[in-house]
Amino acid sequence: MGALADNRRFWLACNLVTLVLHAFGVYLYASEGFAHPVAQLWAIVLMLHMLEFPLAFIAVRERRIGWGVTIMATLIFGFTWWVPTRRGVFHA
Template sequence: MKDKIQQAGCFVLYILAIYLWVTRGFWYLFAALFLLHFVELFLKGWAVGKRAGKSAFVTIVMTLMCGFTWWLPLEKALNESKSEVRE
């Protein structure tokens, strides 16, 4: 539940960034969010999505929109299931 709230917060932040860009010409927030998530896609999101069996489309969209609020819980779940197999 906490993960979904954090992801919803990311969507709200993107909507706010787009609103500020359109109404005030303040595109910096949108650019910063997008650039951060774009870099995150290649540093971590792609590998976690692939390991979890997610499609390329889902991995790209969710990492660009939600960033670590998407891939971090997914990675934790993968690590927990991996440690259960070892025990």
């Protein structure tokens, strides 16, 4: 995964997929509540992203990224933000 882990387009594509899931999740939650499976998946993804906060802080500590940026980016994108940021693919 070495070459793929440093590929900016790969991580941006992963982030785009995450944004699409957020858009569908919010829409379906607003229109149908948690009855729709995509809204349920969206809620699970959000909970998993919250569990990633400690890992994200450790991963980007040396890059001197503010805690607010770390929390928001991890909540929205999860590991598809902090892994490439740690590797220097993304510059915050």
